[in-house]
Amino acid sequence: MTDTAIDAIADASSAQTGEFAGENSAYYEAEFEKIQGTTGFAWSWNTMAAVFGPLWGALRGVWGFFWIYLILELFAFVQIGRGLWGDLGADQPAKYERLQANIARREEQARELIAAGNAAEAESKLNIAENLKKVAAAAKEQADLASNEASMILLVGLAVLFVVKLSEGFYANVAYEAQYLKWRTNPKIQSGVNWTNAGIGALLLLAIWPLTLIRFTVADPNKWIAQLTNGLLGDRISITQFPVQKQYFAYLARKGDEGFDWLANKFGGVFDGVTAAVRWVLDSLEVLLIQTPWPVVMLMIVVMAYRLAGPRVAIFTAAALAYLAFMGLWEISMITVALIGAGAFLCILFGIPLGIWFGKSRRAYALAEPVLDFMQTMPAFVYLIPIIAFFGTGKPPGVLATIIFAMPPVIRLTALGMRGVPETTKEAAVAFGCSKRQLLFFVELPLALPSIMTGINQTILMSLSMVVIASLIGAEGLGALILEALQYAAKGQGLLGGLAILFCAMVIDRIAQGVYRRRAGGG
Amino acid sequence: MNETVNDDVIVVNGVWKIFGADVDDAMQAIEQRGLSKSQVLDEFGCVVGLADCSFRVRRGEIFCIMGLSGSGKSTLVRHLNRLIEPTAGQISVLGKDMIAMKGAELREMRARNLGMVFQHMALLPHRTVRDNVGFPLQVRGEPKSQRWDVSQRCLRMVNLHGYEDRFPHELSGGMQQRVGLARALASDPDVLLMDEPFSALDPLIRRQLQDQFMALSAELNKTTVFITHDLDEAIRIGNRIAIMKDGRIVQIGTPEDIVTKPADDYVRDFVEGISKLKLVFAHTIMEPFDSYRPGPNEDLRQSPRAHHGTDLDQLIDIAITTEQPIVINDDDGTDIGVINKSTLLAGIQGGKA
Numbered sequence: 001m002t003d004t005a006i007d008a009i010a011d012a013s014s015a016q017t018g019e020f021a022g023e024n025s026a027y028y029e030a031e032f033e034k035i036q037g038t039t040g041f042a043w044s045w046n047t048m049a050a051v052f053g054p055l056w057g058a059l060r061g062v063w064g065f066f067w068i069y070l071i072l073e074l075f076a077f078v079q080i081g082r083g084l085w086g087d088l089g090a091d092q093p094a095k096y097e098r099l100q101a102n103i104a105r106r107e108e109q110a111r112e113l114i115a116a117g118n119a120a121e122a123e124s125k126l127n128i129a130e131n132l133k134k135v136a137a138a139a140k141e142q143a144d145l146a147s148n149e150a151s152m153i154l155l156v157g158l159a160v161l162f163v164v165k166l167s168e169g170f171y172a173n174v175a176y177e178a179q180y181l182k183w184r185t186n187p188k189i190q191s192g193v194n195w196t197n198a199g200i201g202a203l204l205l206l207a208i209w210p211l212t213l214i215r216f217t218v219a220d221p222n223k224w225i226a227q228l229t230n231g232l233l234g235d236r237i238s239i240t241q242f243p244v245q246k247q248y249f250a251y252l253a254r255k256g257d258e259g260f261d262w263l264a265n266k267f268g269g270v271f272d273g274v275t276a277a278v279r280w281v282l283d284s285l286e287v288l289l290i291q292t293p294w295p296v297v298m299l300m301i302v303v304m305a306y307r308l309a310g311p312r313v314a315i316f317t318a319a320a321l322a323y324l325a326f327m328g329l330w331e332i333s334m335i336t337v338a339l340i341g342a343g344a345f346l347c348i349l350f351g352i353p354l355g356i357w358f359g360k361s362r363r364a365y366a367l368a369e370p371v372l373d374f375m376q377t378m379p380a381f382v383y384l385i386p387i388i389a390f391f392g393t394g395k396p397p398g399v400l401a402t403i404i405f406a407m408p409p410v411i412r413l414t415a416l417g418m419r420g421v422p423e424t425t426k427e428a429a430v431a432f433g434c435s436k437r438q439l440l441f442f443v444e445l446p447l448a449l450p451s452i453m454t455g456i457n458q459t460i461l462m463s464l465s466m467v468v469i470a471s472l473i474g475a476e477g478l479g480a481l482i483l484e485a486l487q488y489a490a491k492g493q494g495l496l497g498g499l500a501i502l503f504c505a506m507v508i509d510r511i512a513q514g515v516y517r518r519r520a521g522g523g
Numbered sequence: 524m525n526e527t528v529n530d531d532v533i534v535v536n537g538v539w540k541i542f543g544a545d546v547d548d549a550m551q552a553i554e555q556r557g558l559s560k561s562q563v564l565d566e567f568g569c570v571v572g573l574a575d576c577s578f579r580v581r582r583g584e585i586f587c588i589m590g591l592s593g594s595g596k597s598t599l600v601r602h603l604n605r606l607i608e609p610t611a612g613q614i615s616v617l618g619k620d621m622i623a624m625k626g627a628e629l630r631e632m633r634a635r636n637l638g639m640v641f642q643h644m645a646l647l648p649h650r651t652v653r654d655n656v657g658f659p660l661q662v663r664g665e666p667k668s669q670r671w672d673v674s675q676r677c678l679r680m681v682n683l684h685g686y687e688d689r690f691p692h693e694l695s696g697g698m699q700q701r702v703g704l705a706r707a708l709a710s711d712p713d714v715l716l717m718d719e720p721f722s723a724l725d726p727l728i729r730r731q732l733q734d735q736f737m738a739l740s741a742e743l744n745k746t747t748v749f750i751t752h753d754l755d756e757a758i759r760i761g762n763r764i765a766i767m768k769d770g771r772i773v774q775i776g777t778p779e780d781i782v783t784k785p786a787d788d789y790v791r792d793f794v795e796g797i798s799k800l801k802l803v804f805a806h807t808i809m810e811p812f813d814s815y816r817p818g819p820n821e822d823l824r825q826s827p828r829a830h831h832g833t834d835l836d837q838l839i840d841i842a843i844t845t846e847q848p849i850v851i852n853d854d855d856g857t858d859i860g861v862i863n864k865s866t867l868l869a870g871i872q873g874g875k876a
Contacts, residue, residue: 422643422645424641424643424645425645425646425647427606427641427645428639428641428645429647429658429662430606430633431604431606431633431637431639431641431716432633432634432638432639432658432659432662432706432710433630433631433632433633433634433635433659433662433663434630434662435627435630438662442647442658442661442662443647446647446649446650447647447648447649449649
């Protein structure tokens, strides 16, 4: 490349810098060139930024700079304010005065008593005065100390302000150059100076700085502000607490209670029906796992582990089952597994069709997404309340709580899998005359299967984590054991119960993972 | 006349496709005011995918549609089995009006009469090769044994027997595309739609598959619409070629037509780099026999004879065996023209004498 060509490029680059900087462009061109020509930190000083601080950031649209230095400068100002006029230990001199008055009164009384000839009584008064003098001396010492401390704080504040200003001056151009680079790719980012933004910045400063300063430097800010307004708005204006009591909350809470009661009455039949259905699933599983003789159940589980996940998992499963059996936890473990199983089964039963629907319809998914987020993020204790209100306590409500918590993954991952099926594959299937049904069963579901399996696995594990919480509303099982241990601080019982839950979880997870890995392996 | 009409397996007439929200208004505006593509985009925010496309494909013909990406060729072929609905125009396949077809009838048509091969194969990864090939028959509800018989036969046709029980991911790209071809043949369709079937393959495999496809096509006598962005491929494979640009068909003709008589600069640009050796024939470049003056060492009586339909490639083969010019015969064996070395070289260079 010829020198003139390079020059032309450099010119174009500096013209662009000039366009970006707008006002004072020659200065910024030079500084940016310096920054761009340096590896490591470029020492480039910006006096305007150092003097005006956050306002410079607002004017130039460097809002990150604005906010950082707004806070840092405020911190420095608060220290300075505390040092200058904040009455640190403001109560100490007052206390000292009060004590002095008290001492004078006692001594007066003592003199009167001596005059009256009651020496013993006078002695005791003088003793009290003597003790009060000691306290007064301590108070005075405190007050002196505080005023010393005040000058220290003032010094620290000034030092902080100085450092902040220095860093503003040195950091401004670096930040502005970064903004310039962003602007080159996105011209919507502010370039040049914008006085409206500077005004907004100034307003923000006015809103934030004075109130905060007052809060941290004045002994009773609420009264101080009220005095500032000449008592027009009452003799106290609360800036330390939002001036609303609990009246709205109480009202709405009462209404909420009424609403729940009304719903529970109105749709009692529906809720009972749901409870009955869940109970039916739960009972079937319990018959299967508990009423069946334990050797049969154990054998079935170990054989299933062996067939689905291989010999290593089978050995681990046998060991875990032996632990449960020898600890005498076999029956409640099976109750727990039935609880998880019922929850997971219902999750899958409803989750997969919902997932298919959401995978196909973007609109439905957009509507469902916040609900799913809500189900996953809302702490379980919160929705235990309506569940108790509608479904009472016991195992079926426990299963329902489990479903709320554990259903989202299977729905999400089914939808994800459905959407992950390549359009080309679907198109090919349609080109060969597939109906919608055939498309679903021949193409979409098989291709989405790995994702669906992951979803099922997650759902099972999440149901497990609900075991203890479900026991809070009366679902029996290992969770209840842990809850009991928690209530009586029974450490040993808690540990053994926790291990039992861990083993259940690991066995279920290993078997499910094994199934998934075999499928993923194409076998 | 009547016979030729019956012989047209595919008739596409004035097909438009407009993508966007305001399609009907945009179409109306185009019909009434004759807006251009960019005007439609400005005014209605609609993209014109296909503009007034018409062509006919005869029975047994390989009809290539060639164009660069975005020219609308893949959109056009998807109209033939109505994977995409046209905005306006008529499409008939095998004498049936495709536009009027509904639900089950359309699916039946796709499953029985229209086979399709895709650029990215679009095989089902969870099915064996055998079940992939049998897929169109499964869609039609044929029993397993029949499906397997047919897929065995089709895999043999594309030289893939022995791979029935493999999964697609165990096969190379070229083999996968042969599975795709076998799948398209499985339902024994009258029409094959091939959407850039060989584009994703490396050049050597592509050439092999082209040869294999041409052999198969000659044997099975299927009517084929073949989409490609490669003019070489179009010329190798196609009986006739349609060249598309910006959703319009710019020119339709035989490979020789396209190469020797490009309709406009766009086509001419394309044709420029194409080897004419197999596309230009003796009768185009020869000098008339009567006006030819033999040079001092030339003796036309000793010259080799060649048919007037011999292409340049073969003429070069003949020319390197002899010092004499080549004498060109007509169908009856009469000498009608002469090609000496300089005529031949000029012909290779320009395609014309």
